[in-house]
Amino acid sequence: MAMVGVFALAALGMLAPAGARAEAPLSVVATTGMIADAARQIGGDRVSVRALMGPGVDPHAYRQTRTDIAAMVRADLVLWHGLYLEAQMEGFLQELAARKPVVAVAESLPRELLISHVDYSDKFDPHVWMDPRLWSRVVETVREALVAARPEDAEVFAANAKAYLDRLSQLADYSDKVFASVPETARVLVTAHDAFSYFGRAQGFEVLGIQGISTQSEAGLQRVAELVDILVQRKIGAVFVESSVSDRSVRALIEGAAARGHTVVIGGELFSDAMGADGTYEGTYPGMIDHNATTIARALGGSAPERGMSGQLANGS
Structure with a gap:
Protein backbone atom coordinates (compact mmCIF):
# COMPACT_ATOMS: atom_id res chain seq x y z
CA MET A 1 0.00 0.00 0.00
CA TYR A 174 10.81 -13.41 40.83
CA SER A 175 12.83 -13.91 37.65
CA ASP A 176 16.08 -13.82 39.63
CA LYS A 177 14.73 -16.45 42.01
CA VAL A 178 13.49 -18.98 39.46
CA PHE A 179 16.49 -18.63 37.16
CA ALA A 180 18.88 -19.13 40.06
CA SER A 181 17.35 -22.61 40.39
CA VAL A 182 18.37 -23.62 36.84
CA PRO A 183 21.57 -25.72 36.84
CA GLU A 184 24.60 -23.86 35.50
CA THR A 185 25.13 -26.36 32.69
CA ALA A 186 21.53 -25.95 31.53
CA ARG A 187 21.59 -22.16 31.21
CA VAL A 188 21.43 -22.15 27.42
CA LEU A 189 18.40 -20.66 25.68
CA VAL A 190 17.91 -21.63 22.03
CA THR A 191 15.14 -19.73 20.23
CA ALA A 192 13.88 -18.80 16.77
CA HIS A 193 15.51 -15.36 16.65
CA ASP A 194 17.95 -13.41 18.76
CA ALA A 195 15.45 -11.56 20.95
CA PHE A 196 16.67 -12.64 24.37
CA SER A 197 20.15 -11.15 24.72
CA TYR A 198 19.08 -8.69 27.42
CA PHE A 199 17.50 -11.56 29.32
CA GLY A 200 20.70 -13.56 28.92
CA ARG A 201 22.87 -10.71 30.17
CA ALA A 202 20.64 -10.12 33.20
CA GLN A 203 20.34 -13.79 34.17
CA GLY A 204 23.66 -15.28 33.12
CA PHE A 205 22.25 -17.40 30.27
CA GLU A 206 23.88 -18.14 26.96
CA VAL A 207 21.39 -17.20 24.26
CA LEU A 208 21.47 -18.74 20.78
CA GLY A 209 19.05 -17.50 18.11
CA ILE A 210 18.58 -19.14 14.73
CA GLN A 211 17.91 -15.77 13.12
CA GLY A 212 19.51 -12.46 14.05
CA ILE A 213 18.03 -9.61 16.09
CA SER A 214 15.58 -8.92 13.26
CA THR A 215 13.27 -11.61 11.93
CA GLN A 216 14.03 -10.15 8.50
CA SER A 217 17.50 -11.71 8.61
CA GLU A 218 17.82 -15.10 6.96
CA ALA A 219 18.24 -18.33 8.91
CA GLY A 220 20.71 -20.08 6.66
CA LEU A 221 21.41 -23.79 6.49
CA GLN A 222 24.88 -23.16 7.90
CA ARG A 223 23.45 -21.52 11.03
CA VAL A 224 21.01 -24.39 11.53
CA ALA A 225 23.85 -26.90 11.13
CA GLU A 226 25.98 -24.99 13.65
CA LEU A 227 23.21 -25.05 16.22
CA VAL A 228 22.52 -28.74 15.65
CA ASP A 229 26.20 -29.40 16.40
CA ILE A 230 25.89 -27.41 19.64
CA LEU A 231 22.70 -29.22 20.69
CA VAL A 232 24.30 -32.61 20.14
CA GLN A 233 27.75 -31.88 21.56
CA ARG A 234 26.46 -30.13 24.68
CA LYS A 235 23.47 -32.44 25.14
CA ILE A 236 20.97 -29.58 25.21
CA GLY A 237 17.53 -31.11 25.50
CA ALA A 238 15.10 -28.25 24.96
CA VAL A 239 14.60 -25.40 22.50
CA PHE A 240 11.87 -22.77 22.40
CA VAL A 241 9.46 -21.43 19.80
CA GLU A 242 8.15 -17.87 19.78
CA SER A 243 4.58 -16.65 19.47
CA SER A 244 5.39 -14.07 16.77
CA VAL A 245 7.88 -16.10 14.69
CA SER A 246 7.40 -19.20 12.53
CA ASP A 247 8.51 -22.41 14.25
CA ARG A 248 9.88 -23.88 11.00
CA SER A 249 13.55 -23.27 11.80
CA VAL A 250 13.20 -24.53 15.37
CA ARG A 251 11.68 -27.76 14.11
CA ALA A 252 14.57 -28.07 11.66
CA LEU A 253 16.90 -28.06 14.67
CA ILE A 254 14.91 -30.82 16.36
CA GLU A 255 14.92 -32.94 13.21
CA GLY A 256 18.64 -32.35 12.66
CA ALA A 257 19.48 -33.42 16.20
CA ALA A 258 17.21 -36.48 15.92
CA ALA A 259 19.05 -37.54 12.75
CA ARG A 260 22.20 -37.67 14.86
CA GLY A 261 20.60 -39.64 17.66
CA HIS A 262 19.96 -36.77 20.07
CA THR A 263 16.45 -36.00 21.32
CA VAL A 264 15.45 -32.36 21.64
CA VAL A 265 11.99 -31.23 22.71
CA ILE A 266 10.19 -27.91 22.49
CA GLY A 267 10.44 -26.46 25.97
CA GLY A 268 7.51 -24.16 25.39
CA GLU A 269 6.33 -21.13 23.46
CA LEU A 270 7.81 -17.80 24.53
CA PHE A 271 6.57 -14.28 23.98
CA SER A 272 9.33 -12.38 22.24
CA ASP A 273 8.19 -9.44 20.10
CA ALA A 274 4.53 -9.47 21.13
CA MET A 275 2.50 -10.27 24.23
CA GLY A 276 -0.28 -12.81 24.73
CA ALA A 277 -3.96 -12.56 23.84
CA ASP A 278 -5.83 -9.37 24.66
CA GLY A 279 -7.75 -9.55 27.92
CA THR A 280 -5.51 -12.24 29.44
CA TYR A 281 -2.79 -11.98 32.07
CA GLU A 282 -0.27 -13.03 29.42
CA GLY A 283 -1.55 -10.11 27.37
CA THR A 284 0.06 -7.71 29.84
CA TYR A 285 3.75 -6.98 30.14
CA PRO A 286 4.06 -8.53 33.64
CA GLY A 287 2.16 -11.60 32.42
CA MET A 288 4.37 -11.89 29.34
CA ILE A 289 7.58 -11.88 31.38
CA ASP A 290 6.10 -14.08 34.12
CA HIS A 291 5.14 -16.63 31.47
CA ASN A 292 8.60 -16.56 29.89
CA ALA A 293 10.46 -16.84 33.19
CA THR A 294 8.26 -19.66 34.45
CA THR A 295 8.37 -21.57 31.14
CA ILE A 296 12.14 -21.29 30.69
CA ALA A 297 13.01 -22.18 34.28
CA ARG A 298 10.74 -25.25 34.38
CA ALA A 299 11.86 -26.51 30.95
CA LEU A 300 15.56 -26.24 31.77
CA GLY A 301 15.47 -28.05 35.08
CA GLY A 302 14.75 -25.19 37.44
CA SER A 303 12.03 -24.71 40.00
CA ALA A 304 9.08 -22.36 39.41
CA PRO A 305 5.39 -22.41 40.37
CA GLU A 306 3.28 -23.94 37.62
CA ARG A 307 0.98 -20.91 37.56
CA GLY A 308 3.76 -18.37 37.82
CA MET A 309 4.66 -15.52 40.12
CA SER A 310 1.17 -14.81 41.44
CA GLY A 311 -0.79 -17.84 40.24
CA GLN A 312 -2.30 -16.04 37.25
CA LEU A 313 -0.82 -17.94 34.31
CA ALA A 314 -3.71 -19.48 32.41
CA ASN A 315 -2.34 -22.95 31.81
CA GLY A 316 0.79 -23.02 33.86
CA SER A 317 4.03 -23.19 31.93
Missing part, protein backbone atom coordinates in the same frame (compact mmCIF):
# COMPACT_ATOMS: atom_id res chain seq x y z
CA ALA A 2 1.36 3.45 -0.87
CA MET A 3 2.16 5.61 2.11
CA VAL A 4 -0.41 8.25 2.98
CA GLY A 5 1.54 11.40 3.81
CA VAL A 6 1.02 13.35 7.01
CA PHE A 7 0.43 16.57 5.14
CA ALA A 8 -2.13 14.94 2.85
CA LEU A 9 -4.05 13.80 5.92
CA ALA A 10 -3.83 17.31 7.38
CA ALA A 11 -5.38 18.67 4.21
CA LEU A 12 -8.27 16.23 4.66
CA GLY A 13 -8.86 17.60 8.14
CA MET A 14 -7.62 14.53 9.98
CA LEU A 15 -5.17 16.36 12.23
CA ALA A 16 -6.98 17.24 15.44
CA PRO A 17 -6.89 20.95 16.26
CA ALA A 18 -4.63 21.96 19.12
CA GLY A 19 -6.37 21.88 22.47
CA ALA A 20 -9.33 19.85 21.21
CA ARG A 21 -11.16 17.53 23.64
CA ALA A 22 -9.24 18.87 26.66
CA GLU A 23 -11.66 17.16 29.07
CA ALA A 24 -11.68 13.85 27.23
CA PRO A 25 -9.15 11.09 28.01
CA LEU A 26 -5.78 11.66 26.41
CA SER A 27 -5.75 9.75 23.11
CA VAL A 28 -2.60 7.64 22.89
CA VAL A 29 -1.45 5.33 20.11
CA ALA A 30 1.39 2.91 20.91
CA THR A 31 3.08 0.74 18.33
CA THR A 32 3.69 -2.35 20.50
CA GLY A 33 1.68 -4.07 23.18
CA MET A 34 4.46 -3.62 25.74
CA ILE A 35 4.41 0.16 25.36
CA ALA A 36 0.61 0.21 25.33
CA ASP A 37 0.49 -1.75 28.60
CA ALA A 38 2.75 0.80 30.29
CA ALA A 39 0.65 3.69 28.98
CA ARG A 40 -2.59 2.07 30.18
CA GLN A 41 -1.26 1.30 33.63
CA ILE A 42 0.22 4.77 34.11
CA GLY A 43 -2.64 6.66 32.51
CA GLY A 44 -5.53 4.78 34.05
CA ASP A 45 -8.88 6.34 33.20
CA ARG A 46 -7.16 9.56 32.12
CA VAL A 47 -6.01 7.98 28.85
CA SER A 48 -7.42 5.98 25.96
CA VAL A 49 -4.73 3.73 24.50
CA ARG A 50 -4.66 1.89 21.19
CA ALA A 51 -1.91 -0.61 20.33
CA LEU A 52 -1.20 -0.99 16.62
CA MET A 53 0.45 -4.41 16.90
CA GLY A 54 -1.51 -7.15 18.58
CA PRO A 55 -0.67 -10.70 19.73
CA GLY A 56 1.52 -12.67 17.35
CA VAL A 57 2.50 -9.61 15.29
CA ASP A 58 6.15 -9.20 14.30
CA PRO A 59 7.17 -5.54 14.73
CA HIS A 60 10.29 -5.93 12.59
CA ALA A 61 8.14 -6.57 9.52
CA TYR A 62 5.03 -4.57 10.38
CA ARG A 63 3.89 -1.87 7.97
CA GLN A 64 1.31 0.70 8.97
CA THR A 65 -2.12 0.45 7.39
CA ARG A 66 -4.25 3.40 6.32
CA THR A 67 -6.30 2.87 9.49
CA ASP A 68 -3.13 2.97 11.59
CA ILE A 69 -2.05 6.20 9.93
CA ALA A 70 -5.41 7.81 10.61
CA ALA A 71 -5.27 6.73 14.27
CA MET A 72 -1.76 8.12 14.76
CA VAL A 73 -2.56 11.41 13.06
CA ARG A 74 -5.67 11.91 15.21
CA ALA A 75 -3.98 10.90 18.49
CA ASP A 76 -2.84 13.38 21.11
CA LEU A 77 0.34 11.35 21.64
CA VAL A 78 2.10 8.60 19.70
CA LEU A 79 4.53 6.28 21.52
CA TRP A 80 6.88 4.04 19.58
CA HIS A 81 9.83 1.94 20.59
CA GLY A 82 12.70 3.06 18.37
CA LEU A 83 16.11 1.37 18.15
CA TYR A 84 15.05 0.26 14.67
CA LEU A 85 12.41 -2.14 16.01
CA GLU A 86 9.66 -0.68 13.81
CA ALA A 87 11.97 -0.61 10.81
CA GLN A 88 9.19 -0.39 8.21
CA MET A 89 7.40 2.46 10.01
CA GLU A 90 10.34 4.63 10.99
CA GLY A 91 10.10 7.12 8.12
CA PHE A 92 6.43 7.85 8.71
CA LEU A 93 6.90 8.21 12.47
CA GLN A 94 9.77 10.64 12.03
CA GLU A 95 7.70 12.70 9.60
CA LEU A 96 4.74 12.71 11.98
CA ALA A 97 6.99 13.92 14.82
CA ALA A 98 7.32 17.24 13.04
CA ARG A 99 3.57 17.78 13.49
CA LYS A 100 2.66 16.41 16.93
CA PRO A 101 4.06 14.70 20.06
CA VAL A 102 5.70 11.46 18.90
CA VAL A 103 8.12 9.81 21.33
CA ALA A 104 10.52 6.91 20.70
CA VAL A 105 10.57 5.69 24.29
CA ALA A 106 13.50 3.24 24.15
CA GLU A 107 15.78 5.81 22.52
CA SER A 108 16.06 7.44 25.96
CA LEU A 109 18.15 4.55 27.29
CA PRO A 110 21.85 5.31 27.85
CA ARG A 111 23.87 3.76 25.04
CA GLU A 112 26.19 2.01 27.50
CA LEU A 113 23.24 -0.09 28.65
CA LEU A 114 22.39 -1.27 25.14
CA ILE A 115 23.72 -4.33 23.34
CA SER A 116 25.25 -3.84 19.91
CA HIS A 117 25.10 -6.58 17.29
CA VAL A 118 27.46 -7.72 14.56
CA ASP A 119 24.61 -7.80 12.04
CA TYR A 120 24.00 -4.07 12.49
CA SER A 121 27.21 -2.19 13.24
CA ASP A 122 25.40 1.14 13.64
CA LYS A 123 22.35 -0.22 15.48
CA PHE A 124 21.50 -1.68 18.87
CA ASP A 125 19.47 -4.72 19.88
CA PRO A 126 15.97 -3.29 20.46
CA HIS A 127 14.60 -6.10 22.67
CA VAL A 128 15.16 -4.22 25.94
CA TRP A 129 11.82 -5.33 27.42
CA MET A 130 13.35 -8.76 28.08
CA ASP A 131 15.04 -7.30 31.18
CA PRO A 132 12.36 -5.89 33.53
CA ARG A 133 14.86 -3.65 35.29
CA LEU A 134 15.98 -2.11 32.02
CA TRP A 135 12.39 -1.84 30.80
CA SER A 136 11.53 0.09 33.95
CA ARG A 137 13.65 2.95 32.60
CA VAL A 138 11.53 2.94 29.45
CA VAL A 139 8.38 2.98 31.58
CA GLU A 140 9.67 6.15 33.22
CA THR A 141 9.98 7.72 29.77
CA VAL A 142 6.37 6.73 29.02
CA ARG A 143 5.33 8.47 32.24
CA GLU A 144 7.27 11.61 31.25
CA ALA A 145 5.63 11.62 27.81
CA LEU A 146 2.16 11.38 29.35
CA VAL A 147 2.93 14.18 31.81
CA ALA A 148 4.22 16.41 29.00
CA ALA A 149 1.04 15.76 27.00
CA ARG A 150 -1.35 16.27 29.94
CA PRO A 151 0.48 18.12 32.77
CA GLU A 152 -2.70 18.63 34.81
CA ASP A 153 -2.75 14.86 35.44
CA ALA A 154 0.92 14.66 36.49
CA GLU A 155 0.17 13.54 40.06
CA VAL A 156 -2.12 10.74 38.89
CA PHE A 157 0.45 9.56 36.35
CA ALA A 158 3.22 9.65 38.96
CA ALA A 159 1.24 7.58 41.48
CA ASN A 160 0.18 5.02 38.88
CA ALA A 161 3.72 4.78 37.52
CA LYS A 162 5.10 4.10 40.99
CA ALA A 163 2.65 1.24 41.51
CA TYR A 164 3.48 -0.21 38.09
CA LEU A 165 7.23 0.10 38.63
CA ASP A 166 6.89 -1.60 42.03
CA ARG A 167 5.20 -4.51 40.25
CA LEU A 168 8.02 -4.69 37.71
CA SER A 169 10.52 -4.77 40.56
CA GLN A 170 8.67 -7.76 42.03
CA LEU A 171 8.72 -9.37 38.57
CA ALA A 172 12.47 -8.91 38.32
CA ASP A 173 12.98 -10.42 41.78
Whole structure:
Protein backbone atom coordinates (compact mmCIF):
# COMPACT_ATOMS: atom_id res chain seq x y z
CA MET A 1 0.00 0.00 0.00
CA ALA A 2 1.36 3.45 -0.87
CA MET A 3 2.16 5.61 2.11
CA VAL A 4 -0.41 8.25 2.98
CA GLY A 5 1.54 11.40 3.81
CA VAL A 6 1.02 13.35 7.01
CA PHE A 7 0.43 16.57 5.14
CA ALA A 8 -2.13 14.94 2.85
CA LEU A 9 -4.05 13.80 5.92
CA ALA A 10 -3.83 17.31 7.38
CA ALA A 11 -5.38 18.67 4.21
CA LEU A 12 -8.27 16.23 4.66
CA GLY A 13 -8.86 17.60 8.14
CA MET A 14 -7.62 14.53 9.98
CA LEU A 15 -5.17 16.36 12.23
CA ALA A 16 -6.98 17.24 15.44
CA PRO A 17 -6.89 20.95 16.26
CA ALA A 18 -4.63 21.96 19.12
CA GLY A 19 -6.37 21.88 22.47
CA ALA A 20 -9.33 19.85 21.21
CA ARG A 21 -11.16 17.53 23.64
CA ALA A 22 -9.24 18.87 26.66
CA GLU A 23 -11.66 17.16 29.07
CA ALA A 24 -11.68 13.85 27.23
CA PRO A 25 -9.15 11.09 28.01
CA LEU A 26 -5.78 11.66 26.41
CA SER A 27 -5.75 9.75 23.11
CA VAL A 28 -2.60 7.64 22.89
CA VAL A 29 -1.45 5.33 20.11
CA ALA A 30 1.39 2.91 20.91
CA THR A 31 3.08 0.74 18.33
CA THR A 32 3.69 -2.35 20.50
CA GLY A 33 1.68 -4.07 23.18
CA MET A 34 4.46 -3.62 25.74
CA ILE A 35 4.41 0.16 25.36
CA ALA A 36 0.61 0.21 25.33
CA ASP A 37 0.49 -1.75 28.60
CA ALA A 38 2.75 0.80 30.29
CA ALA A 39 0.65 3.69 28.98
CA ARG A 40 -2.59 2.07 30.18
CA GLN A 41 -1.26 1.30 33.63
CA ILE A 42 0.22 4.77 34.11
CA GLY A 43 -2.64 6.66 32.51
CA GLY A 44 -5.53 4.78 34.05
CA ASP A 45 -8.88 6.34 33.20
CA ARG A 46 -7.16 9.56 32.12
CA VAL A 47 -6.01 7.98 28.85
CA SER A 48 -7.42 5.98 25.96
CA VAL A 49 -4.73 3.73 24.50
CA ARG A 50 -4.66 1.89 21.19
CA ALA A 51 -1.91 -0.61 20.33
CA LEU A 52 -1.20 -0.99 16.62
CA MET A 53 0.45 -4.41 16.90
CA GLY A 54 -1.51 -7.15 18.58
CA PRO A 55 -0.67 -10.70 19.73
CA GLY A 56 1.52 -12.67 17.35
CA VAL A 57 2.50 -9.61 15.29
CA ASP A 58 6.15 -9.20 14.30
CA PRO A 59 7.17 -5.54 14.73
CA HIS A 60 10.29 -5.93 12.59
CA ALA A 61 8.14 -6.57 9.52
CA TYR A 62 5.03 -4.57 10.38
CA ARG A 63 3.89 -1.87 7.97
CA GLN A 64 1.31 0.70 8.97
CA THR A 65 -2.12 0.45 7.39
CA ARG A 66 -4.25 3.40 6.32
CA THR A 67 -6.30 2.87 9.49
CA ASP A 68 -3.13 2.97 11.59
CA ILE A 69 -2.05 6.20 9.93
CA ALA A 70 -5.41 7.81 10.61
CA ALA A 71 -5.27 6.73 14.27
CA MET A 72 -1.76 8.12 14.76
CA VAL A 73 -2.56 11.41 13.06
CA ARG A 74 -5.67 11.91 15.21
CA ALA A 75 -3.98 10.90 18.49
CA ASP A 76 -2.84 13.38 21.11
CA LEU A 77 0.34 11.35 21.64
CA VAL A 78 2.10 8.60 19.70
CA LEU A 79 4.53 6.28 21.52
CA TRP A 80 6.88 4.04 19.58
CA HIS A 81 9.83 1.94 20.59
CA GLY A 82 12.70 3.06 18.37
CA LEU A 83 16.11 1.37 18.15
CA TYR A 84 15.05 0.26 14.67
CA LEU A 85 12.41 -2.14 16.01
CA GLU A 86 9.66 -0.68 13.81
CA ALA A 87 11.97 -0.61 10.81
CA GLN A 88 9.19 -0.39 8.21
CA MET A 89 7.40 2.46 10.01
CA GLU A 90 10.34 4.63 10.99
CA GLY A 91 10.10 7.12 8.12
CA PHE A 92 6.43 7.85 8.71
CA LEU A 93 6.90 8.21 12.47
CA GLN A 94 9.77 10.64 12.03
CA GLU A 95 7.70 12.70 9.60
CA LEU A 96 4.74 12.71 11.98
CA ALA A 97 6.99 13.92 14.82
CA ALA A 98 7.32 17.24 13.04
CA ARG A 99 3.57 17.78 13.49
CA LYS A 100 2.66 16.41 16.93
CA PRO A 101 4.06 14.70 20.06
CA VAL A 102 5.70 11.46 18.90
CA VAL A 103 8.12 9.81 21.33
CA ALA A 104 10.52 6.91 20.70
CA VAL A 105 10.57 5.69 24.29
CA ALA A 106 13.50 3.24 24.15
CA GLU A 107 15.78 5.81 22.52
CA SER A 108 16.06 7.44 25.96
CA LEU A 109 18.15 4.55 27.29
CA PRO A 110 21.85 5.31 27.85
CA ARG A 111 23.87 3.76 25.04
CA GLU A 112 26.19 2.01 27.50
CA LEU A 113 23.24 -0.09 28.65
CA LEU A 114 22.39 -1.27 25.14
CA ILE A 115 23.72 -4.33 23.34
CA SER A 116 25.25 -3.84 19.91
CA HIS A 117 25.10 -6.58 17.29
CA VAL A 118 27.46 -7.72 14.56
CA ASP A 119 24.61 -7.80 12.04
CA TYR A 120 24.00 -4.07 12.49
CA SER A 121 27.21 -2.19 13.24
CA ASP A 122 25.40 1.14 13.64
CA LYS A 123 22.35 -0.22 15.48
CA PHE A 124 21.50 -1.68 18.87
CA ASP A 125 19.47 -4.72 19.88
CA PRO A 126 15.97 -3.29 20.46
CA HIS A 127 14.60 -6.10 22.67
CA VAL A 128 15.16 -4.22 25.94
CA TRP A 129 11.82 -5.33 27.42
CA MET A 130 13.35 -8.76 28.08
CA ASP A 131 15.04 -7.30 31.18
CA PRO A 132 12.36 -5.89 33.53
CA ARG A 133 14.86 -3.65 35.29
CA LEU A 134 15.98 -2.11 32.02
CA TRP A 135 12.39 -1.84 30.80
CA SER A 136 11.53 0.09 33.95
CA ARG A 137 13.65 2.95 32.60
CA VAL A 138 11.53 2.94 29.45
CA VAL A 139 8.38 2.98 31.58
CA GLU A 140 9.67 6.15 33.22
CA THR A 141 9.98 7.72 29.77
CA VAL A 142 6.37 6.73 29.02
CA ARG A 143 5.33 8.47 32.24
CA GLU A 144 7.27 11.61 31.25
CA ALA A 145 5.63 11.62 27.81
CA LEU A 146 2.16 11.38 29.35
CA VAL A 147 2.93 14.18 31.81
CA ALA A 148 4.22 16.41 29.00
CA ALA A 149 1.04 15.76 27.00
CA ARG A 150 -1.35 16.27 29.94
CA PRO A 151 0.48 18.12 32.77
CA GLU A 152 -2.70 18.63 34.81
CA ASP A 153 -2.75 14.86 35.44
CA ALA A 154 0.92 14.66 36.49
CA GLU A 155 0.17 13.54 40.06
CA VAL A 156 -2.12 10.74 38.89
CA PHE A 157 0.45 9.56 36.35
CA ALA A 158 3.22 9.65 38.96
CA ALA A 159 1.24 7.58 41.48
CA ASN A 160 0.18 5.02 38.88
CA ALA A 161 3.72 4.78 37.52
CA LYS A 162 5.10 4.10 40.99
CA ALA A 163 2.65 1.24 41.51
CA TYR A 164 3.48 -0.21 38.09
CA LEU A 165 7.23 0.10 38.63
CA ASP A 166 6.89 -1.60 42.03
CA ARG A 167 5.20 -4.51 40.25
CA LEU A 168 8.02 -4.69 37.71
CA SER A 169 10.52 -4.77 40.56
CA GLN A 170 8.67 -7.76 42.03
CA LEU A 171 8.72 -9.37 38.57
CA ALA A 172 12.47 -8.91 38.32
CA ASP A 173 12.98 -10.42 41.78
CA TYR A 174 10.81 -13.41 40.83
CA SER A 175 12.83 -13.91 37.65
CA ASP A 176 16.08 -13.82 39.63
CA LYS A 177 14.73 -16.45 42.01
CA VAL A 178 13.49 -18.98 39.46
CA PHE A 179 16.49 -18.63 37.16
CA ALA A 180 18.88 -19.13 40.06
CA SER A 181 17.35 -22.61 40.39
CA VAL A 182 18.37 -23.62 36.84
CA PRO A 183 21.57 -25.72 36.84
CA GLU A 184 24.60 -23.86 35.50
CA THR A 185 25.13 -26.36 32.69
CA ALA A 186 21.53 -25.95 31.53
CA ARG A 187 21.59 -22.16 31.21
CA VAL A 188 21.43 -22.15 27.42
CA LEU A 189 18.40 -20.66 25.68
CA VAL A 190 17.91 -21.63 22.03
CA THR A 191 15.14 -19.73 20.23
CA ALA A 192 13.88 -18.80 16.77
CA HIS A 193 15.51 -15.36 16.65
CA ASP A 194 17.95 -13.41 18.76
CA ALA A 195 15.45 -11.56 20.95
CA PHE A 196 16.67 -12.64 24.37
CA SER A 197 20.15 -11.15 24.72
CA TYR A 198 19.08 -8.69 27.42
CA PHE A 199 17.50 -11.56 29.32
CA GLY A 200 20.70 -13.56 28.92
CA ARG A 201 22.87 -10.71 30.17
CA ALA A 202 20.64 -10.12 33.20
CA GLN A 203 20.34 -13.79 34.17
CA GLY A 204 23.66 -15.28 33.12
CA PHE A 205 22.25 -17.40 30.27
CA GLU A 206 23.88 -18.14 26.96
CA VAL A 207 21.39 -17.20 24.26
CA LEU A 208 21.47 -18.74 20.78
CA GLY A 209 19.05 -17.50 18.11
CA ILE A 210 18.58 -19.14 14.73
CA GLN A 211 17.91 -15.77 13.12
CA GLY A 212 19.51 -12.46 14.05
CA ILE A 213 18.03 -9.61 16.09
CA SER A 214 15.58 -8.92 13.26
CA THR A 215 13.27 -11.61 11.93
CA GLN A 216 14.03 -10.15 8.50
CA SER A 217 17.50 -11.71 8.61
CA GLU A 218 17.82 -15.10 6.96
CA ALA A 219 18.24 -18.33 8.91
CA GLY A 220 20.71 -20.08 6.66
CA LEU A 221 21.41 -23.79 6.49
CA GLN A 222 24.88 -23.16 7.90
CA ARG A 223 23.45 -21.52 11.03
CA VAL A 224 21.01 -24.39 11.53
CA ALA A 225 23.85 -26.90 11.13
CA GLU A 226 25.98 -24.99 13.65
CA LEU A 227 23.21 -25.05 16.22
CA VAL A 228 22.52 -28.74 15.65
CA ASP A 229 26.20 -29.40 16.40
CA ILE A 230 25.89 -27.41 19.64
CA LEU A 231 22.70 -29.22 20.69
CA VAL A 232 24.30 -32.61 20.14
CA GLN A 233 27.75 -31.88 21.56
CA ARG A 234 26.46 -30.13 24.68
CA LYS A 235 23.47 -32.44 25.14
CA ILE A 236 20.97 -29.58 25.21
CA GLY A 237 17.53 -31.11 25.50
CA ALA A 238 15.10 -28.25 24.96
CA VAL A 239 14.60 -25.40 22.50
CA PHE A 240 11.87 -22.77 22.40
CA VAL A 241 9.46 -21.43 19.80
CA GLU A 242 8.15 -17.87 19.78
CA SER A 243 4.58 -16.65 19.47
CA SER A 244 5.39 -14.07 16.77
CA VAL A 245 7.88 -16.10 14.69
CA SER A 246 7.40 -19.20 12.53
CA ASP A 247 8.51 -22.41 14.25
CA ARG A 248 9.88 -23.88 11.00
CA SER A 249 13.55 -23.27 11.80
CA VAL A 250 13.20 -24.53 15.37
CA ARG A 251 11.68 -27.76 14.11
CA ALA A 252 14.57 -28.07 11.66
CA LEU A 253 16.90 -28.06 14.67
CA ILE A 254 14.91 -30.82 16.36
CA GLU A 255 14.92 -32.94 13.21
CA GLY A 256 18.64 -32.35 12.66
CA ALA A 257 19.48 -33.42 16.20
CA ALA A 258 17.21 -36.48 15.92
CA ALA A 259 19.05 -37.54 12.75
CA ARG A 260 22.20 -37.67 14.86
CA GLY A 261 20.60 -39.64 17.66
CA HIS A 262 19.96 -36.77 20.07
CA THR A 263 16.45 -36.00 21.32
CA VAL A 264 15.45 -32.36 21.64
CA VAL A 265 11.99 -31.23 22.71
CA ILE A 266 10.19 -27.91 22.49
CA GLY A 267 10.44 -26.46 25.97
CA GLY A 268 7.51 -24.16 25.39
CA GLU A 269 6.33 -21.13 23.46
CA LEU A 270 7.81 -17.80 24.53
CA PHE A 271 6.57 -14.28 23.98
CA SER A 272 9.33 -12.38 22.24
CA ASP A 273 8.19 -9.44 20.10
CA ALA A 274 4.53 -9.47 21.13
CA MET A 275 2.50 -10.27 24.23
CA GLY A 276 -0.28 -12.81 24.73
CA ALA A 277 -3.96 -12.56 23.84
CA ASP A 278 -5.83 -9.37 24.66
CA GLY A 279 -7.75 -9.55 27.92
CA THR A 280 -5.51 -12.24 29.44
CA TYR A 281 -2.79 -11.98 32.07
CA GLU A 282 -0.27 -13.03 29.42
CA GLY A 283 -1.55 -10.11 27.37
CA THR A 284 0.06 -7.71 29.84
CA TYR A 285 3.75 -6.98 30.14
CA PRO A 286 4.06 -8.53 33.64
CA GLY A 287 2.16 -11.60 32.42
CA MET A 288 4.37 -11.89 29.34
CA ILE A 289 7.58 -11.88 31.38
CA ASP A 290 6.10 -14.08 34.12
CA HIS A 291 5.14 -16.63 31.47
CA ASN A 292 8.60 -16.56 29.89
CA ALA A 293 10.46 -16.84 33.19
CA THR A 294 8.26 -19.66 34.45
CA THR A 295 8.37 -21.57 31.14
CA ILE A 296 12.14 -21.29 30.69
CA ALA A 297 13.01 -22.18 34.28
CA ARG A 298 10.74 -25.25 34.38
CA ALA A 299 11.86 -26.51 30.95
CA LEU A 300 15.56 -26.24 31.77
CA GLY A 301 15.47 -28.05 35.08
CA GLY A 302 14.75 -25.19 37.44
CA SER A 303 12.03 -24.71 40.00
CA ALA A 304 9.08 -22.36 39.41
CA PRO A 305 5.39 -22.41 40.37
CA GLU A 306 3.28 -23.94 37.62
CA ARG A 307 0.98 -20.91 37.56
CA GLY A 308 3.76 -18.37 37.82
CA MET A 309 4.66 -15.52 40.12
CA SER A 310 1.17 -14.81 41.44
CA GLY A 311 -0.79 -17.84 40.24
CA GLN A 312 -2.30 -16.04 37.25
CA LEU A 313 -0.82 -17.94 34.31
CA ALA A 314 -3.71 -19.48 32.41
CA ASN A 315 -2.34 -22.95 31.81
CA GLY A 316 0.79 -23.02 33.86
CA SER A 317 4.03 -23.19 31.93
